Amino acid sequence: NFGKPDYQAHAEEFEMLAKGAGAEVVATVVAKRDKPDAAYFIGSGKLEEAVQLAQSSDVDIILFDQALSPAQQRNLERAFNLRVVDRVALILDIFALRAKSHEGKLQVELAQLQHLMTRLTRMWTHLERQRGGIGMRGPGEAQLEMDKRMIGDKVKVLRERLSKVERQRTTQRRSRARGGTMSVSLVGYTNAGKSTLFNALTRAGAYAADQLFATLDTTTRRIWIEGAGQVVVSDTVGFIRDLPTTLIAAFKATLEETVQADLLLHVIDASSPQREEQILEVNKVLEEIGAKDIPCILVYNKIDAVGYEPKIERNEEGRIVRVFVSALDRTGLDGLRGAIAEAKEIIGNNVASLKN
Ligand code: GDP
Structure with missing residues (x-):
């Protein structure tokens, strides 16, 4: 919580979010920093404290109340040796659990794919920069491109289905208004x-x-x-x-x-x-x-x-x-x-x- 004085309330709300996703909260660590660490989001002292806490208790997953970059997420997963889920993915997860109607499910799936897409793109740029392009092109790149295209196709199909559902709803609403x-x-x-x-x-x-x-x-x-x-x-x-x-x-x-x-x-x-x-x-x-x-x-x-x-x-x-x-x-x-x-x-x- 960067400089926000009401971090306690936010921490409580985040615990409620975690419970909403079916998690049992073992411990909460509050980190106060002026700006996030580029590699781990939190500082090394907090990280050490959290890793120790996770190891001494029976923890399956680490949740972050902030959006993490793909690199931060990877680094944290390595440090904890556990799955790390950020706020965006957690909310998406809850949405997926709660969606009841056809339209709701379509909307969640669309949001999840779009989230995945941004991650793929960012992962892609990240790799690109790292390897300098030479001698590293090959299956990895092709796979990423294919993943991206497949997701893109799926997104298109979902959008079409959604707009159809929306049109149906508008018609229902109009007939209601006439009454x-x-x-x-x-x-x-x-x-x-x-x-x-x-x-x-x-x-x-x-x-x-x-x-x-x-x-x-x-x-x-x-x-x-x-x-x-x-x-x-x-x-x-x-x-x-x-x-x-x-x-x-x-x-x-x-x-x-x-x-x-x-x-x-x-x-x-x-x-x-x-x-x-x-x-x-x-x-x-x-x-x-x-x-x-x-x-x-x-x-x-x-x-x-x-x-x-x-x-x-x-x-x-x-x-x-x-x-x-x-x-x-x-x-x-x-x-x-x-x-x-x-x-x-x-x-x-x-x-x-x-x-x-
Ligand atoms: P929603 O997220 O706004 O739809 O909230 P819910 O209807 O799911 O209610 C959230 C929680 O507040 C549930 O545990 C409810 O039992 C509780 N709740 C709702 N209304 C009242 C109320 O009038 N009094 C009290 N004490 N609890 C309530």
């Missing part, structure tokens, strides 16, 4: 409780777990709310700090669902000491995907964990801006439903026309 149904999207930081709230609102048994990325694919359900009528609720992929840009691009289709919503419910973990930072992070992503002008209600979840009572807060114009709930205890949900109904009235009953 004048309001669409509501749950957004928020990972682990804020979106899946739990989604289930509480729709009373369905979708998967909620104490892991990041329990929600990878957008799940959509139709519910009926007193005063609002038919409402389509979507649960979206959880946002996370420093999401690799390659992944943001790959998951744009999932996030696009969010951009189309009439109303956003920004779910916040009220019990997290990092909640302010997380709110900003989510707002940043919303701005990036062009969703910042969509009407939004802040839903402070997990009030049971901090001993708050359910309540509703309005701004000076009387509009509801904050709703306090516990998705787990299912308290404050009537208030939230009421807030959705009020929002629908403000947005206007003819929601479909607002989108064009």
Whole structure:
């Protein structure tokens, strides 16, 4: 963590990420440096400490909360004599584990191949420089070129399939909009409780777990709310700090669902000491995907964990801006439903026309 004062919180979040990938965390080492070491990312003292720790405990894998260069990864694997996985590969791994829908799986595979491709290219330049080209050309080079071409072909096929799936989804969305149904999207930081709230609102048994990325694919359900009528609720992929840009691009289709919503419910973990930072992070992503002008209600979840009572807060114009709930205890949900109904009235009953 280069000069970041809140490294403890980041370390905890990274542990949660690791658990999300199915790892059991044996030990965490925090390294503080001004800039990464070119060969090993961390300094020699820290490396020695970590290697000793790994040897004295029953460790199978080393995870880094940063992106490593292929060379750093290789050097570290040699030093530890263990597999080393960086943050980007770890997140990809979790995505692969969590992808449920056809589209989600395609997106993950595409992101993985693209990640692999950049590694191959970098590995290639690295080798090129090292050997000076003379007397070293041969099977290695040809193999790399072939790998690259094969991956390139696969990427093309995946892209075509994805755009087909996206077209189908757009058609579905249009027919929904014609019906004048309001669409509501749950957004928020990972682990804020979106899946739990989604289930509480729709009373369905979708998967909620104490892991990041329990929600990878957008799940959509139709519910009926007193005063609002038919409402389509979507649960979206959880946002996370420093999401690799390659992944943001790959998951744009999932996030696009969010951009189309009439109303956003920004779910916040009220019990997290990092909640302010997380709110900003989510707002940043919303701005990036062009969703910042969509009407939004802040839903402070997990009030049971901090001993708050359910309540509703309005701004000076009387509009509801904050709703306090516990998705787990299912308290404050009537208030939230009421807030959705009020929002629908403000947005206007003819929601479909607002989108064009
Ligand atoms: P998501 O990543 O935003 O979809 O979060 P989940 O719905 O998977 O919830 C993450 C964790 O928070 C799970 O362990 C939930 O049981 C827990 N959780 C969700 N809502 C509440 C709540 O209202 N109170 C408490 N105490 N825990 C909650």
